[in-house]
Amino acid sequence: MLIVLESGGRIAAARGNRRNGVTTLENAIYSPCPVTSATGCPKKPSWSITAARVTQDPATRTVRFAGGRLQLFGIDLPLLPIFAISSGDGSAGGWLMPDISLSTKKGLEMAVPYHWKIAPNRDLTITPHLYTGVWPALEGKYRELNRIGAFQLGGFLTYGTIESADFAATDDEGRGLRAYFEANGRAQLDPVWSITGSLRAASDKTVTRRYDLTRDDRLRNVINAERISPNAYVSIAGWAFQGLRPEDEQKQIPIALPAIDARFRLDDPLLDGRIELQANSLSILRIDGQDTQRAFASARWDLRRLTRWGHELLLTGYARGDVYHTDESASTAVPVYRGTDGWHTRGIGALAADARWPLVGPAFGGIQRLTPRMQVVLTPPTQNLDIPNEDARSIDLEDSNLFALNRFPGYDRWEDGSRVTYGAEWALDRPNLSIVTNIGQSYRITRRQIFPEGTGLTDRISDIVGRTRVRYGRLIDLTHRFRLDKDNLGIRRNELDLTVGTDQTYAQIGYLRLDRNIDPLIEDLRDKEELRLAGRILFQRYWSIFGATVLDLTGEEEDPLTLSDGFTPIRHRLGIAYEDECLELGLSWRRDYERFGTFRKGSTFGLRLALKGFGR
Numbered sequence: 001m002l003i004v005l006e007s008g009g010r011i012a013a014a015r016g017n018r019r020n021g022v023t024t025l026e027n028a029i030y031s032p033c034p035v036t037s038a039t040g041c042p043k044k045p046s047w048s049i050t051a052a053r054v055t056q057d058p059a060t061r062t063v064r065f066a067g068g069r070l071q072l073f074g075i076d077l078p079l080l081p082i083f084a085i086s087s088g089d090g091s092a093g094g095w096l097m098p099d100i101s102l103s104t105k106k107g108l109e110m111a112v113p114y115h116w117k118i119a120p121n122r123d124l125t126i127t128p129h130l131y132t133g134v135w136p137a138l139e140g141k142y143r144e145l146n147r148i149g150a151f152q153l154g155g156f157l158t159y160g161t162i163e164s165a166d167f168a169a170t171d172d173e174g175r176g177l178r179a180y181f182e183a184n185g186r187a188q189l190d191p192v193w194s195i196t197g198s199l200r201a202a203s204d205k206t207v208t209r210r211y212d213l214t215r216d217d218r219l220r221n222v223i224n225a226e227r228i229s230p231n232a233y234v235s236i237a238g239w240a241f242q243g244l245r246p247e248d249e250q251k252q253i254p255i256a257l258p259a260i261d262a263r264f265r266l267d268d269p270l271l272d273g274r275i276e277l278q279a280n281s282l283s284i285l286r287i288d289g290q291d292t293q294r295a296f297a298s299a300r301w302d303l304r305r306l307t308r309w310g311h312e313l314l315l316t317g318y319a320r321g322d323v324y325h326t327d328e329s330a331s332t333a334v335p336v337y338r339g340t341d342g343w344h345t346r347g348i349g350a351l352a353a354d355a356r357w358p359l360v361g362p363a364f365g366g367i368q369r370l371t372p373r374m375q376v377v378l379t380p381p382t383q384n385l386d387i388p389n390e391d392a393r394s395i396d397l398e399d400s401n402l403f404a405l406n407r408f409p410g411y412d413r414w415e416d417g418s419r420v421t422y423g424a425e426w427a428l429d430r431p432n433l434s435i436v437t438n439i440g441q442s443y444r445i446t447r448r449q450i451f452p453e454g455t456g457l458t459d460r461i462s463d464i465v466g467r468t469r470v471r472y473g474r475l476i477d478l479t480h481r482f483r484l485d486k487d488n489l490g491i492r493r494n495e496l497d498l499t500v501g502t503d504q505t506y507a508q509i510g511y512l513r514l515d516r517n518i519d520p521l522i523e524d525l526r527d528k529e530e531l532r533l534a535g536r537i538l539f540q541r542y543w544s545i546f547g548a549t550v551l552d553l554t555g556e557e558e559d560p561l562t563l564s565d566g567f568t569p570i571r572h573r574l575g576i577a578y579e580d581e582c583l584e585l586g587l588s589w590r591r592d593y594e595r596f597g598t599f600r601k602g603s604t605f606g607l608r609l610a611l612k613g614f615g616r
Contacts, residue, residue, distance in 0.1 A: 001025065003056065005063070008032055009085075011054060021058055028054040030063070030085075032612060033582035046583040047072045047611055049083070062086060072583075093117040096125075097609060104602030105210055107133025121145045129211075135160045137211065149194075151185025156213060163599035165205040165246045172598050179203040180213050197223045205244045206599045209592075217245045231265040246596050251288035252331075254390070258283060273303035273315075280411065284390055289331045290338070292388045296322040296411065298348075314354040318405060322346040326388045334522055336452065339388035346387060348414050350379040352405060366430030373440070375403050375421040382416035384450050389413055393524040396516075397456035397483060398493070399467040402440045407457065415457075417446040423466075432473040439466035441486070452525065454492075454518035461486050465493075476500055492516050504538040515558055527558035547574040569593050577608075584610035 003011040003023065009032035013025035033045030052067035064084045070077040084094050096113040103109065113127040122144045129137040137158035144151060162173040184198040200219040208214045224237035239256035243249070259282050266275040281295040298320035305313045323345055329338040354375040361368060391410030401407045402423065406415050423440020444460040456463035464484040471477050476499070483493035496511040510532035518525045534548035548571075555566035575588030586608040592601035 011056070011063070013054065023056040025054040025056075027052065030054065030065070031582070033580070044074070046580055097611065099608075101604055101606040103133075103604035105133065105600070106131045111139075129158075134158070148189065149185060149187035151183065151187075151197075153183045154181070156180040156211065158211070162204050163206045163210070163596070165596045165599065173204070177203065178207045180207055180211075192227050192229050193225070194228070195223070195225050201242060202244065205246070205248075206596055208244065209594060209596070209601060210599065212604070218243050218248070232263065234262045236260050249288070252286055254284045254286050254289075256282060256284055268301065268303070271303055273301055276300045276302075290326060290328050290388065292324065292326045292390055294322065294324050294412070296320055310357060312356040312358070316350070316352040316354070316405065318348070318350040318352075320348040322348070322387070324387050329388060332388075336385075336522070337389040337393065340386050344383070344386050346383045348379075348382055350377060350405060352377045354403065364428060364430065366428055366433070369425075369427040371425045373403070373423050373425065376418075377405065377421070378418045379414075379416050381448060382414045384413055384416070387412055395451060395455050395457070396493070396525065397463055397465055398481065399438055399440065399465050402442065402465055413450065416450070417444050417448040419444045434471045435469070437466065437468040439464065441465070452518055452522060454516035455525070456483055456492060456516070459486070463492060464489075474502065490515075504544065505536060507535040509533060513553075513558070520559060527554070528562075529553035529555070529558055542578050542580045543576070544579075545574075545576050547572075549573070582612040584608065584612070
C-alpha cells in the first residue's frame with residue numbers, strides 16, 4: 001500500500017485497513033524525502049520513520065506512529081513510544097525536535113519543546129531547558145490569530161547567579177529569579193485604524209546574553225495606534241526603553257509619552273503642486289533627568305516640473321512653528337544638548353529649488369546616465385541653542401542626506417543659513433553589469449555654525465561625500481560610501497560592503513571606519529573602526545562549511561575613550577552543515593568576547609537537526 005499525504009510525505013506499508021475513515025497500516029515506513037534522483041535512479045531517503053503500526057486520522061489531521069524508529073542516514077534511532085506528525089499543512093501537538101548545545105557558561109543544554117495545539121488559530125509551546133552548568137529554565141510562547149489581528153506572548157524564567165554589569169565590579173550581585181518577557185501583535189480595528197504593540201523586559205542586564213535570548217543592547221517597548229489612508233496618516237504612540245549596556249542608568253533613559261504625529265496631503269488647486277500639513281507633539285519624561293515637551297505645526301508645498309530641455313525642477317516652500325518647554329536641563333551631561341529651562345517658541349521657514357538634468361546615451365556597450373544636480377536652500381536665522389536636543393543628535397554628512405532640506409535627523413535642530421548644494425550621479429547599465437555612483441558637496445552662504453566639529457558641515461564648505469554600487473549579475477555586489485575632508489582629502493568615513501559568490505558559495509566583507517575627530521564626550525558621534533568577514537563554501541552537493549567574524553579595530557586614534565586595543569575580536573562563528581530536500585543538519589561553534597563586569601560569554605557549540613515534512 002502507498003498513501004500520499006497532503007503535506008507531500010508518503011507512507012508505504014505491507015498491509016492495512018480503513019474503518020470509519022481511519023486508516024491503520026502495519027509494518028510501515030514514512031518519509032517526505034524523494035526516493036528517486038533527478039535521473040530516475042533509486043535513492044535512499046535521508047531520513048524516514050519505520051513503525052509497527054501507523055494510524056492516519058483525517059478528523060484530527062494527524063499520523064500516529066506506534067513502535068516507531070527514526071532512520072537517519074541509515075542509522076536507527078529510538079523514538080517516543082507514540083509519535084505523531086501532521087498530515088496536512090497545519091501543525092500537530094506533541095513533543096518537538098530537541099535543541100542541543102554546549103557552552104562554557106551554561107554547560108550542556110537540552111531544550112525539548114512541547115507544542116499544544118489549542119485550536120486551529122491558537123497554540124502554546126512550553127520548552128523546558130536543562131543545563132549541566134546552571135539551574136533549569138522554563139520558556140513559553142503563546143500565539144493567537146483572531147478576527148481583528150494576531151499577537152504572541154513569550155517568557156523565560158530561571159533561577160541562578162546574577163552577574164554584575166558594572167565594569168568595576170569584582171563579585172556577582174548574588175542569586176535570584178531571572179526572567180525575560182516579550183509580546184507583540186497587531187489589531188486591525190477597521191480598514192484605516194490599527195494598533196501595533198511590542199513589549200520586552202528583562203530582570204537584569206545580563207540575562208538575555210547569558211541565555212542567548214537576544215543580542216540587543218536595549219529593549220524597546222511601544223504601543224502605536226495608526227490611521228492610514230491614501231492622503232492622511234495619524235500616529236498616537238508611547239515609547240519606553242530598558243537599557244542593557246553597562247553604562248546605562250535606567251532612571252535617565254527617556255520615556256516618550258505621548259508621541260503624536262499627523263500628516264495630511266492635499267492637492268494644490270492653483271499651481272498643481274502638492275501640499276503636506278503636519279502636526280506633531282512629543283513629551284519626553286525621565287525619572288532622574290531632563291524633561292521636555294514639544295509641539296509644532298508645519299506646512300510644505302512642492303511643485304515638480306519637467307522643462308522642454310529635459311531638466312527636472314523641484315520647488316519647495318516650508319514653514320513651521322514650534323513650542324518647547326523643558327525642566328532640569330543642567331542634568332544633561334553634554335552641554336550642546338541641554339537648551340535652557342522654561343518655555344520657548346521658534347519659527348522656521350525655507351525656500352528651496354532643486355534642479356537635475358539627466359543626460360542619457362550609449363557607452364561601453366550599454367546605456368549610461370549622467371545627472372548633474374544643484375540645490376539652493378534659503379532660510380533665515382533660526383533659534384536653535386535655547387531648544388533642547390532630544391532627537392537630532394546623530395548628525396553625520398553622507399550621500400543620503402546631502403540634498404535634504406534639513407540635514408539634522410529629527411526635529412529639535414534646524415539647519416539655518418542659506419546654502420548651495422551641488423553634485424552629480426553617473427550610472428551605467430549593461431547586461432549583467434550595473435554601476436551607480438554619486439558625489440556631492442555644499443557651500444554655506446552665511447557663516448552661522450551649529451554643527452559639532454567633525455561632522456563635515458562645520459565650515460562654509462562641507463566635506464565631500466559619495467557612494468558607489470557595482471553589481472555584476474548575481475556574482476558581485478559592492479557598495480562603498482565615503483566622506484573626504486574638504487581641506488586635505490583625508491578619509492573621514494570609509495564604508496565597504498562586498499559580497500562575492502553564489503547563493504551556495506560566497507564571501508562577504510564589511511568594513512567601516514569613522515575618523516571624524518569629534519569631541520569624545522559626544523557619545524552619539526564616537527569614532528570607530530570595524531571589520532566583518534563571513535563566508536560559505538559548498539564542498540559537496542549537500543555539505544557546506546561556513547564562518548563569520550567581527551573585529552573591533554578601534555584604537556585611541558579613533559576614540560580616546562575606547563576599551564579596544566586596536567584589534568579586539570567581538571564574535572567568531574564556524575560550522576558545518578548538511579541540507580537536502582528534507583533534512584537540515586549542522587554543527588556550529590560560536591565564541592563571543594563580550595565583557596560586562598563579571599559576565600563573560602565564552603564559547604557555545606550548537607547541534608541543529610531539522611526534519612522537513614512535519615508540517616508547520
